Amino acid sequence: MKYLSIIVLILFSLTDAEGQQKQLEKATFGNGCFWCSEAVFQRLAGVTKVRSGYEGGSIPNPTYDDVSSGLTGHAEVIEVTYDPKVLSYVELLNVFWKTHDPTTLNRQGADVGTQYRSVIFYHNDKQKALAEKYKNELNKTNAFGKPVVTAINKAQTFYVAEKYHQNYYNNNKNQPYCRAVIQPKLEKLEQVFKDKLKPAH
Template sequence: MAMKIKCVSKYILLIVLSATLFAGCHSPKAEKISFEHLPSQPRNSEHDTATFAAGCFWCIEAQFKELKGVEQVLSGYSGGHVKDPTYTQVSLGGTGHAEVIQVVYNPHIVSYDQLLQGFFLAHDPTQLNRQGNDVGEQYRSAIFVHDKIQLDKVRYYIRKMTDEKLYDKPIVTQVEPFTVFYKAEDYHQNYYANNPDEAYCQYVIKPKLEKFKHIFSTNLKHTP
């Protein structure tokens, strides 16, 4: 990332706090046509859903599974035009899909604001269509919003981080209305937990996971 992770964490946490206050007094603006179908608020007060694309889904699945209040994390595909895509199709490009995680969480335990904090800290949102050595539109940074409350929060976060010049480069995270999620093949689920000794898990996923757990040490299901 362009700044040290401690600085990024500090500023994003401040944005989380200010966004919570902001949400109570914000007057919604007119939505673009592509977002008009979104409900004004979550349909279920006990369980909510977030959908994030932040590079390889193996990495962020392992990270978000650690957070207290997160009930389920599935790896899959979203944002494209091909129905029921396979991993091979998505990897070859041309489907429009990104590798994503679908997060089901209890909003009484972990807020969407906190999940956004995790999202921006889990990857570099200034890298266009790539994360490190993983290159292609399937590795793009994107947030698929499920309702207009999520949309307002995401726009607020990106605007604040841009205004604060948190990164040396522009944030390229795409914000799109959620349409459909396609679950990835079974061998992609719980990939890190099932393949901890693989080279990619050891040299790519593990360092990111350890850094994530250090930052969110007070919000983990299991205390380190």
């Protein structure tokens, strides 16, 4: 009887874990250097995982050097796993559009090339509709003073970037790029989206 109870508890915990896993959703964004994007989205409450990678290109299993050449068609992107009960897709879109310049084609600051383009890779029809509606509203209201050029494309194969690109800012906070480019983005995030952030540790 004791062992039966243990088995029941294990099965219950597995079923519960699977149920929780199914409640999570994915969103994929390209908005410049993925080091910056990763650091921003990691700090949002409801986000359980962020992976840096490549998407939207023409060759399989691209390397960072391949993508950096600008010849593969891939964009630097982040794959965000999140709990929609805590953070909605619209809220993710809000953070996406307010933490980069979506009016510059194939460029974010000093980072230039198609690999740095502003792009949303949608995973289902609902995400597509919400992204298109939001983009249309931004352009209708002239929110940025210039047209939003963000591409909205169906999700393709996501290739995880090399290990040293993962969790980059947290592992390299004192690097010049992190201090000069990423830190100001995080400071802006704290000002604009303070109520959406994970508790500080």
